[in-house]
Amino acid sequence: MSGDKRLWQFHGGMPLPGHKRVSTSIPLEATGIPEMLIHPLSQHVGSPAEAIVAPGERVLRGQPVARATGYVGSPVHAGSSGTVVEVGSRPVPHPSGLSADCVVIRTDGEDAPFTGYDALTNYETLNAPALRARVRECGIVGLGGAAFPTSVKLNVGVGLKSLILNAAECEPYISCDDMLLRHRAADVVAGAQVMLHALEIRHCCIAIEEDKPEALEALTARVAEIGDTRIEVVTMPAIYPAGGERQLIQVLTGHEVPADGIPADIGYLCQNVGTAAAVASAVLRGEPLISRVVTVTGSGVRQPRNLDVRLGTPIAKVIDACGGYTESARHLIMGGAMMGFPLNHDDMPLIKATNCLFVASAEDVRPRPPEQPCIRCGECARACPASLLPQQLQWSTRAEDFDEVEALNLYDCIECGCCDLVCPSHIPLTQYFRYAKTEIWNRRQERARSDHARNRFEARKTRIDLEEAERKRRLEAKTRALGKASQDEDTRKAMIDEVMKRVRERKTPDSAEDTRE
Amino acid sequence: MRTFERTMAPHLRPAASIPRLMGEVLIALLPATVAYVWYFGPGLLLNMAVATAVAVAAEAAVLAVRNREVMPRLQDLTAVLSAVLLAFALPPLTPWWVTATGAAFAIVFAKQLYGGLGYNPFNPAMAGYVVLLISFPAEMTHWLPPSGLGLAPERADLFASLTYLFTSHLPNPLGWDSIGGATPLDEVKTQLALARTVDEIRSTALYGDFGARGWEWVNNYVALGGIWLIYRRVIQWHIPVAVLLGLIVPATVFYLVEPGNYPPPAFHVFSGAVMLGAFFIATDPVSAATTGRGRLIYGAGIGVLTYVIRTWGGYPDGLAFAVLLMNMAVPAIDRYTVPRVYGHGR
Ligand code: SF4
Ligand code: SF4
Numbered sequence: 001m002s003g004d005k006r007l008w009q010f011h012g013g014m015p016l017p018g019h020k021r022v023s024t025s026i027p028l029e030a031t032g033i034p035e036m037l038i039h040p041l042s043q044h045v046g047s048p049a050e051a052i053v054a055p056g057e058r059v060l061r062g063q064p065v066a067r068a069t070g071y072v073g074s075p076v077h078a079g080s081s082g083t084v085v086e087v088g089s090r091p092v093p094h095p096s097g098l099s100a101d102c103v104v105i106r107t108d109g110e111d112a113p114f115t116g117y118d119a120l121t122n123y124e125t126l127n128a129p130a131l132r133a134r135v136r137e138c139g140i141v142g143l144g145g146a147a148f149p150t151s152v153k154l155n156v157g158v159g160l161k162s163l164i165l166n167a168a169e170c171e172p173y174i175s176c177d178d179m180l181l182r183h184r185a186a187d188v189v190a191g192a193q194v195m196l197h198a199l200e201i202r203h204c205c206i207a208i209e210e211d212k213p214e215a216l217e218a219l220t221a222r223v224a225e226i227g228d229t230r231i232e233v234v235t236m237p238a239i240y241p242a243g244g245e246r247q248l249i250q251v252l253t254g255h256e257v258p259a260d261g262i263p264a265d266i267g268y269l270c271q272n273v274g275t276a277a278a279v280a281s282a283v284l285r286g287e288p289l290i291s292r293v294v295t296v297t298g299s300g301v302r303q304p305r306n307l308d309v310r311l312g313t314p315i316a317k318v319i320d321a322c323g324g325y326t327e328s329a330r331h332l333i334m335g336g337a338m339m340g341f342p343l344n345h346d347d348m349p350l351i352k353a354t355n356c357l358f359v360a361s362a363e364d365v366r367p368r369p370p371e372q373p374c375i376r377c378g379e380c381a382r383a384c385p386a387s388l389l390p391q392q393l394q395w396s397t398r399a400e401d402f403d404e405v406e407a408l409n410l411y412d413c414i415e416c417g418c419c420d421l422v423c424p425s426h427i428p429l430t431q432y433f434r435y436a437k438t439e440i441w442n443r444r445q446e447r448a449r450s451d452h453a454r455n456r457f458e459a460r461k462t463r464i465d466l467e468e469a470e471r472k473r474r475l476e477a478k479t480r481a482l483g484k485a486s487q488d489e490d491t492r493k494a495m496i497d498e499v500m501k502r503v504r505e506r507k508t509p510d511s512a513e514d515t516r517e
Numbered sequence: 518m519r520t521f522e523r524t525m526a527p528h529l530r531p532a533a534s535i536p537r538l539m540g541e542v543l544i545a546l547l548p549a550t551v552a553y554v555w556y557f558g559p560g561l562l563l564n565m566a567v568a569t570a571v572a573v574a575a576e577a578a579v580l581a582v583r584n585r586e587v588m589p590r591l592q593d594l595t596a597v598l599s600a601v602l603l604a605f606a607l608p609p610l611t612p613w614w615v616t617a618t619g620a621a622f623a624i625v626f627a628k629q630l631y632g633g634l635g636y637n638p639f640n641p642a643m644a645g646y647v648v649l650l651i652s653f654p655a656e657m658t659h660w661l662p663p664s665g666l667g668l669a670p671e672r673a674d675l676f677a678s679l680t681y682l683f684t685s686h687l688p689n690p691l692g693w694d695s696i697g698g699a700t701p702l703d704e705v706k707t708q709l710a711l712a713r714t715v716d717e718i719r720s721t722a723l724y725g726d727f728g729a730r731g732w733e734w735v736n737n738y739v740a741l742g743g744i745w746l747i748y749r750r751v752i753q754w755h756i757p758v759a760v761l762l763g764l765i766v767p768a769t770v771f772y773l774v775e776p777g778n779y780p781p782p783a784f785h786v787f788s789g790a791v792m793l794g795a796f797f798i799a800t801d802p803v804s805a806a807t808t809g810r811g812r813l814i815y816g817a818g819i820g821v822l823t824y825v826i827r828t829w830g831g832y833p834d835g836l837a838f839a840v841l842l843m844n845m846a847v848p849a850i851d852r853y854t855v856p857r858v859y860g861h862g863r
Contacts, residue, residue, distance in 0.1 A: 011859070016529070172529065246859060259860035316518065325519065332521040337528045347518040358528075365528040372535055372593065373635030378753075378807040379533070386859040391807060392851075409858045417527025424533035425635075431525050 008254040010247040020175045023297040023304040030308040031321045037079040037105045037312035038349035040092040044147035046072030063114035077288040079310035082107035095341040117286035131198040138282035144272030147353035161267035167208040168243030171336030174356040176293040179306040181215035185222040191276030209238040241416040300329030300359030315346040328361035372425040380419035390419035397436040539594035545742035552738040556663040556731040560609030571620040572600035579629040602642035612685035619645035643837045663731020702833040714777040733787040743796025752800040755812035760795035763820020789834040811854035818843045
């Protein structure tokens, strides 16, 4: 434990107004159980879970209602006891704004627990695969926002140096990790111990930004209390986006994660502190992931605060628990003020990835000033934590020169929004980059599709040619063969035209906004 | 169910804007303007007025012809700034049509015909100035000596300045012989050509404590404004420092080798348009290199070229040419100074 550990800096970034006090003035509390719980089957990248309950079936709190399919997958558990009333499509919080399959439960108010998972208090006698299996069956995913299955992340090879628990929480407005640490530091530290055991390593660093003194105190007190020398608490300056996995590792270790690799490649594993607490519950108490801490904030809610909410609770109910909306509520954003995405309405459930509901007024989120021409001031490049050249990227994106965009390493853009915030010309750079990423992806798909089609076409053509040659030899009907070949050429041209038309249609600005991932 | 308006991340808004940046640059020029007027009379203000009026009118006209929105562009103050910088580069007494030609060229040809703000490869003010230097060589060398220092028997007051502005003749009984003078840089060049040594030249009344008299103080105030801009983070330090070093290093080397034939570095730095160039002209973002390293190369190039043109070229002050030459090198500099991206091998 030390506050004077040597730290490094990452390129760019910026201090931002935190707006965290808004939501940390009242203690963390659990919300009640709503009448309906809606559990989406797909809450993160990877394959969606598969429902294992049918309408009419009674379920208990924590009982699995959907099982993981595929390696990068995670099961879903009932948030409370009740009856399954529907398995079908519902609006879910996703950047695309689309609906997805959900298990809907009408709760019975009894909150009767499922007892299928024993408490593994003897975890130190268990091996890594057994612990990972527990983490997986309890549906634990990263609670920092990306919701990547934790068991997959924990499955790293040998050579790991250190586990990094991320409590940086650099995004404005979000304070759920802060509040979690103030109230449940013990769980976080226990989770760290479990993971250290599962990873078979002897060092864990819990990194926290210096603007959270209460959380820091609670955390250091707990670490001192149990006297585990493997765990080190490190404070670092509050510079956005220090909580980004790659930036955090750079600040703590001075090392960079290779662009085409993951942190484990250089010996580090990052987990969010909320995830650590969830791991502790799953292993030590046999509790699957059925609730999470969420920050509800912004001028659009009457009483901004942090709540411990059952997953699947409709967002409208969460807002009710904060005294409802104010007159100025105008935008509903899931996530923080820098990277969160907008929701069109509040009739969707809270999911594992919901770390923050930011209900913004027109003051909190001002309209974007009109875009001016880029004056090449280079501020965007100075601010970019990935050391990219946003100005040249936007230039090539506008010119639709996507080869150049890729050459400028667009894929290293973490969409942090720093470049946007310093641009005197108010160019929506981040939006350009999201558009470029989707566009490149779409083109690749198109190319793959047309390659496929071409391959088939060519295989067919070869076959026909062979047949033709056969026939030619036999019937010496040269002219027919030529006629056939030119006809095929026409089909192919028509197909290419069709593809080009689709590509052009996709270029409308609206689609750029809607297709985020 | 309640519905909400969409907003795309990031949801916070930038604090900076082009008019704010340009406004700060204009404010930073205030102390230098006052000093300039103090030493060289009110001519600068008249030139600024003519240049600004013409530049703004030209900008509006071209934008209207190009079917672009006029008001947002005029409000961004970039045309005003180009005009003011051009006025700073002109002799204090300049006939209005000369100034107007320079301002119009700067805006119409150097800026708008390349596509307007953000697309111009050349610094508009310097392009306008160079055109005048070539087209009106006589008018561009009629400089005033700094007043109040006994360098000229009489000085040009507001009336004289206005008369000259409109008619290109000085009111009786004034004449260029009584009020005019070459710039110190001009003078040094001429005198060195006459085989005088630098020490002999420096002992004349034209020279102040560290640079050319009067000029040294104007340059000081320009630098002051420039440092303020760095402090306010409107500009970065790279370009000014590189320009000054690019000039000082060769000047020092040659001065040390042959002090009789080469003026000392301080004289170079505090004479002519160096400070203005280093802090206000070379830092024009549109026509400069964009990365930190690129800007060091770009600035150093301007400094060195300025020294070369001053010392061996045909013009007494080479800054404008140096800037335009380095403007041309910007695409290449940008290409070779792309920073290493996070996570890509060192
Ligand atoms: S910050 Fe904006 S104006 Fe400046 S270089 Fe980047 S994109 Fe251009
Ligand atoms: S959004 Fe992308 S380009 Fe912009 S600063 Fe962040 S990483 Fe760099």
